[in-house]
Amino acid sequence: MDSCISEYDFRANLSALKDRMADACDRSGRDPDSVILLPVTKTHPAEAAWLAHRAGLSAVGENRVQEAEGKIPAGPESLRWELIGHLQSNKTRQAAALFHRIQSVDSAKLLRRLNDAATELGKRLPVLLQFNTGGDPGKFGAEAAEADALLETALACPALQLDGLMTIAPLEGGREAARRAFAALRELRDRLQASGGVPLPVLSMGMSGDLEEAIAEGSTLIRVGSALYGQRA
Ligand SMILES: *Cc1c(COP(=O)(O)O)cnc(C)c1O
Numbered sequence: 131m132d133s134c135i136s137e138y139d140f141r142a143n144l145s146a147l148k149d150r151m152a153d154a155c156d157r158s159g160r161d162p163d164s165v166i167l168l169p170v171t172k173t174h175p176a177e178a179a180w181l182a183h184r185a186g187l188s189a190v191g192e193n194r195v196q197e198a199e200g201k202i203p204a205g206p207e208s209l210r211w212e213l214i215g216h217l218q219s220n221k222t223r224q225a226a227a228l229f230h231r232i233q234s235v236d237s238a239k240l241l242r243r244l245n246d247a248a249t250e251l252g253k254r255l256p257v258l259l260q261f262n263t264g265g266d267p268g269k270f271g272a273e274a275a276e277a278d279a280l281l282e283t284a285l286a287c288p289a290l291q292l293d294g295l296m297t298i299a300p301l302e303g304g305r306e307a308a309r310r311a312f313a314a315l316r317e318l319r320d321r322l323q324a325s326g327g328v329p330l331p332v333l334s335m336g337m338s339g340d341l342e343e344a345i346a347e348g349s350t351l352i353r354v355g356s357a358l359y360g361q362r363a
Pocket of ligand 1 (some may be wrong): 298
């Protein structure tokens with residue numbers, strides 16, 4: 131586990147990040163309140179979640195079920211936790227119990243298993259569908275061609291609440307390729323919204339290195355780790 135930065139450094143990083151977000155919104159004529167910041171606390175101790183909480187942020191992101199399991203009980207009680215990393219189907223019960231939203235749902239099998247788990251828990255679980263719109267062979271996420279079938283399955287799961295879509299930019303190709311992947315996710319969202327007749331308000335895209343491109347393409351939620359907490363070991 132990485133060590134945790136000081137409250138002072140966190141506040142300085144947060145202030146610089148908010149400036150970047152405000153500049154990016156300004157350039158695209160967007161309201162700064164239309165982009166939510168999700169701090170990513172993976173590899174950092176529970177104290178990282180407390181830093182976010184004390185700064186007034188209401189949710190954090192984790193990318194592994196097991197890591198979050200140890201951290202959530204040590205974090206602030208009112209904080210919301212979102213799973214942003216790949217979910218294995220044998221961890222769906224744990225994930226449904228622990229997290230307030232799961233952003234990384236990329237198959238019909240995961241949708242059905244999460245629906246079963248949420249039903250047993252008596253909760254309605256918010257989810258996002260993750261797409262690999264950047265076509266990165268090393269990244270998880272469904273293909274755009276599977277989108278209609280996934281939407282249909284998601285809408286047939288009464289214990290799930292589909293909030294929108296998520297993507298991770300490809301590793302290769304820099305900011306240009308990231309921007310194309312983000313534009314493709316927005317277009318996919320617009321198409322699914324129209325064909326499914328349902329609102330899909332959340333577009334989770336953009337991280338420390340590409341948040342400007344994501345905001346320009348309509349991101350409503352950026353997931354930021356290193357720009358807030360420092361480089362991971
Ligand atoms: C780690 C991670 C992030 C944050 O990445 P940074 O580059 O540190 O901002 C965002 N999204 C996902 C899915 C991640 O795994």
